[in-house]
Amino acid sequence: MIRDLTDDEARRALPEKWGSTDPDVIPAWVAEMDFALAPAIAEALSRAVSDGVTGYPRFEIGGELGAAYAGFAQRRHGMDVDPEQVLPVVDVTAGVRLALDVLSGPGPLVLPVPAYSPHLGIAEVSGRQRVDLVVDPDATRAELDLDRLDRLFADGARTLLLTQPHNPWGRVFSPTELEGVRDVVTKHGARVVADEIHAPLVLPGAEFVSYLDVDGTADHAVAVVAASKAFNTAGLRCAQIISRDVATRDRLLSVPMARNESWSSLGVVAAVAAYTDGDAWLDALIHRLDEQRSLLTALLAEHLPAARMRPLEGTYLAWIDVRAYGHADPASLALQKGRVRVAPGHDFHPDLPGHLRLNIATSPDRLREIVRRLAGALT
Incomplete structure (x- = not known):
């Protein structure tokens, strides 16, 4: 029941998350999901x-x-x-x-x-x-x-x-x-x-x-x-x-x-x-997010093994500590070098270096590319 938006669809549907981001950048920052509306809501x-x-x-x-x-x-x-x-x-x-x-x-x-x-x-x-x-x-x-x-x-x-x-x-x-x-x-x-x-x-x-x-x-x-x-x-x-x-x-x-x-x-x-009328769609969403959580854990272990992720028990927003890679502002580096946009940790704790928030509510392929680009920028 969860349909992934294409890049073009996402730019039309999510003007802040996607529309304010350069075309060569994958957005994984603001708390919106790259999924089509639940049919019951769209119809209503x-x-x-x-x-x-x-x-x-x-x-x-x-x-x-x-x-x-x-x-x-x-x-x-x-x-x-x-x-x-x-x-x-x-x-x-x-x-x-x-x-x-x-x-x-x-x-x-x-x-x-x-x-x-x-x-x-x-x-x-x-x-x-x-x-x-x-x-x-x-x-x-x-x-x-x-x-x-x-x-x-x-x-x-x-x-x-x-x-x-x-x-x-x-x-x-x-x-x-x-x-x-x-x-x-x-x-x-x-x-x-x-x-x-x-x-x-x-x-x-x-x-x-x-x-x-x-x-x-x-x-x-x-x-x-x-x-x-x-x-x-x-x-x-x-x-x-x-x-x-x-x-x-x-x-x-x-x-x-x-x-x-x-x-x-x-x-x-x-x-x-x-x-x-949204229960069935929400159940499917929770299943997808659970899969994405597991995928992110595996991707971090493979590409950023020194990163520490807080146990993700709820939301689709992963809080990740990458201080081990030596960058005070990893989100800025990820955008400049990796062309992936994540939320900088200092937006949530102004005096805390080396952290970022990553939105996993996207397709598995996008999540793989997000972590690959993030690792390339930080390492």
């Missing part, structure tokens, strides 16, 4: 455009979108979601910002680093200081330092921005880890905003648990989700804030409309189709 959008669905969306909680997400969360994650606790927003970053503005106190924001690059600036745009919870780059497995988190809250931080599954680490946090986070947060009366956009993309061997499904989190947390990463619909602009507490939901609803940027009617159409 085609019908909507034919019907002229280009007006304002309904400004409502729950509704068709809330019901669709609730059904999806139950089937995919065993998670009970009240459709009336599903609030549309324009995208996940805007949802995180809205939650911070409305729910969080003015104290510093704790951000686990390396971090999704837009999150690095979200504290500043919300009028807060960012304090980093840095993950040891030499640790075998990326884990949250709960003692450090405790000290940051003791020093005045008020909110943790938690990405689960994590981008760029590729980690899926276990229930025990999430319970540890909860214990520290509740000790200090703090708050969690959980970016769970990659939740549908957990690979075999790991299991997703929402932070909201951990006992004792409903009164201090929200999750922000979307179909966009799993179904390649980022340009359609529709995400959702999920709450488990009516008072929290009502606070989010009480703000002026201008505080919540308007989402897209076509984004709602695509999200409902994905959540309602």
